[in-house]
Amino acid sequence: MKRIVVVGGSLAGVNALEEIRARGFEGDLVLVGSEPHLPYTRPPLSKEALANGIDHEQLALHAPGWYAEQGVTLRLGHAASGLDTRDRVVVLDDGTTVAYDGLVIATGSSLRRPAMTAGISTALELRGVDDAERLLAAFQNSGHLVVIGAGFIGMEAAATGRRRGLDVTVVDIAAYPMSRAFGPEVGRWFLRRHEDHGVRVLCSTGVTGLEESGHRTLVRLTDGRTLAADILLVAVGAEAATSWLSGSAVAVGDGILCEPTLATSVPDVVAAGDVARWHNRTFDESMRVEHWTNAVEQGRHAAATLLGERTPFESVPFFWTDQFDARLRCVGRPMPEDDVAILTENDSTLVAVYGRRGLLSGAVCVNAPRQLVTLRRAIAARTPFLEVLGSGLVAS
Incomplete structure (x- = not known):
């Protein structure tokens, strides 16, 4: 194996790079990333970065010089758009290709975008650092923040906005915040916590439409009410970023379908992080985990598998959220x-x-x-x- 390509400038992708070099691989290493930025950590984007400002140096996973020191060729700012597993090339969105002998797929997840947001220029989202920059700029002008989606990102952003003095309303069709992850018991506790801090949480309530009105966005609800949002954040979840693999030999199904070792259906191709679905023997279940610790551990494990290890990846997932x-x-x-x-x-x-x-x-x-x-x-x-x-x- 002379060249290994890592697709995804993510936490999982960078940890795969680290492990590949730590295990003595001396061949070419290439990192392909859709964003122009050097890889960075994402959890602070809905918390500290919105509260205190965005420090790119602090968010970075490594200083710029680290990649050159490790002999990593960077292909940033161009997303992977296709994969030819027969000729072993990754196709980029500018039409160029990157050849590989071994491949780590760590493309993470992409935000779900409701159809009603099409054409609504004021609808913001929060996935990457550029999104956080736009949302932070909007926060400077205060006013009414409306968050569609009471999941982790939505509730974290709501808490941060409230701490900054914004009026905040959260809307979700579920009965309680974060109930899709934890059920009503935990959701009720967090509902009280947000309401105690002045956040208005409208659960069991859907959105029927969005309309731009001057500098505001009108959010029409299923109960007939209309909210006037100075800032609108749409945070309705994410899905595995696998669309670029359409037509390839890599098996997908709510993520890339992996062996317990994180090997995919194609030789010399492994997957890690949000995008990987594998059988976790600790629970005897197939799962896909979208959290920080899992990305670190799987990035390293997938790299080991690519270099010849055959140990199943077993874990007890761990994640966190800070709200107030x-x-x-x-x-x-x-x-x-x-x-x-x-x-x-x-x-x-x-x-x-x-x-x-x-x-x-x-x-x-x-x-x-x-x-x-x-x-x-x-x-x-x-x-x-x-x-x-x-x-x-x-x-x-």
Whole structure:
């Protein structure tokens, strides 16, 4: 293998680069990225960057000189538009091609864009640093921020906007914020927290249309009300960025379908991060995880697989969200349809555990770091759900 190409200037892609060099690969390394920026970390974009301003140097995963030191050729500002696995070339959106012997796909996810936003120039989104720059500029003028979507990004941006003094309204068709991830129990707790800070949250409410009116956007709701937004953020989720693989031999289905090792259906092609769907033996389930820690771990594991390792990737997923003074940390793979038990709940702390098929499947800990560590170990050990409930394992 003389040349390895990493497609995706993402956290997973950069960690794959690091691991490839750490394992002694001395051939050509090429990084293809759709954005013109050097790779950067994304979680602060909806929190610290919006609250305090965007520091590109602080967001960067590596200083500019690191890539030259590691012998990485950068092909930034051009998205991959196709893959020819027979001739082993990646096709870029400017028509050029990049040949590879080994390939790491780390293209992450792309935002869902409701059809009603077409032609609405005032509708903002938040995925990359350029989006954050536009949203931050809009925040400077204060006014009314309307967020469509009460998921992680939407609620983080709502909290940040409120802290900056904006009037904030969040709209979502679900019954509670973040309920698609955690169910109603956690969603109710965060609903109260946002309302206590002055955020208006309109759940079980859809949007029927958008209309530009001067410098504002009119947001028409299913209940007949109309909101006048000075700032409109559309945050209705993301999907695996696999459209560029259409017609290739790489198998996809809500992500790239991977072996437990993160190898794809094509020899010498692996995938990592948001885009990878694999069988996680810790849970005996196929899953795709869109979170920071998973991107780091999978980037490194996929690189090892490409260079000859054959170890299955097993993990207990971990992710976080910070909203006002609530630091939520989630471990495992909770689902809304799981059995749910609230172990601790008060104005400042929440601990919820989830059970599936008789085993502890996940936990949500808000301002409860000690319980988080204990529960992550219990999930990895495949602890029976009822044993957790009756053992006093996470007593505060």
